[in-house]
Amino acid sequence: MKRKNPQPSSAAVRRAxxxxxxxEEAYPDAVTALSYSTPFELLVAVILSAQSTDQQVNKITEKLFKKYRTPQEFALLTADQLANDIKGCGLFRNKSKHLVETSRILVEQYGGEVPQDRESLMLLPGVGRKTANVVLGVVFGQATFPVDTHVHRLAHRLGLSSGKSPEQTELDLCALIPPEQWQRAHHQLIYHGRRVCDARKPKCPDCCVNDLCPSAKRSGEGNS
DNA sequence: AACTCGGGGCA
DNA sequence: TGCCCAGAGTT
Incomplete structure (x- = not known):
């Protein structure tokens, strides 16, 4: 039989x-939000948000959704047409192609609705595990934790996960963090990861959780 | 596993 | 001014 992810100790939950x-205390404004009014609009916004900030995406979608709002409308566009409307976020040519293809699949295979399971979402062009989890968590209220490079790196450094794989990190964080805090925790990890806990040179002296971090302790022991 | 896309954020 | 990506697809 399949082994489930072991239940974390209460001490580990407390530490998390x-x-x-x-x-939360250090970055009260770290939580940003993509603006949307339908599940499809959120899906579009999340696809656009790869390698881009939420603010950047909101600027684009504010205009975009006034022109096109439904998968039926997106499905009629060419990638070049749409590219012109989403210019301003990174990787826009790839995303444009993905959005048109995804919209066509939604119309043809899902009756124009956004599927609510991760397997179906991940079959859509431009949607990987992280994007699927954001959609499931934000719009469908499902228990997921979106793991990007920052979340993966920080969870490992902070001793919240073994860091073996993004999938394992996701399981570990889901077990450690109450469902209602997942979205906020996600944004705070990203914010902290960009400004303090870099991939290359983490600024441990400036870190608000350095006393709780096994990595910071290790790197602090070598010098004195 | 390494490469690509691309405008923005940040030093 | 230049580096590095708030990812996912391709080779």
Missing amino acids: GQIFSRL
């Missing part, structure tokens, strides 16, 4: 809670 309340 400490870390996130610190981050």
Whole structure:
């Protein structure tokens, strides 16, 4: 039989809670939000948000959704047409192609609706595990944790996950963080990851959770 | 596993 | 001014 992810100790859960309340205190404005009014609009916004900020995406979608709002409308566009409307976020040519193809699939295979399971979402062009989890969590209220490069790196450094794979990190964080805090925790990890806990040179002296971080302790022991 | 896309954020 | 990506697809 299949082994489930082992239940974390209460001490581990408590430590995770400490870390996130610190981050919450340090970055009260770290949580941004993509603006949308339908599940399809959120799906579009999340696809656009790869390698781009939410603010950047909101600027684009504010205009975009006034022209096109439904998968039926997106499905009629050529990639070049749409590219012109989403210019301003990174990787826009790829995303444009993906959005048109995804819209066609939604119309042809899902009656124009956004599927609510991860397997179906991940079959859509431009939608990987991280994007699928954001959609499931934000619009369908499902228990997921979107793991991007920052989340993966920080969870490992902070001792919240073994860091073996993004999938494992996702399981570990889901077990450690109460469902209602997942979205906020996600944004705070990203914010912290960009400004303090870099991939290359983490600024441990400036870090608000350095006393709770096994990595910071290790790197601090070598010098004195 | 390494490469590509691309405008923005940040030093 | 230049580096590095708030990812996912392709080779």
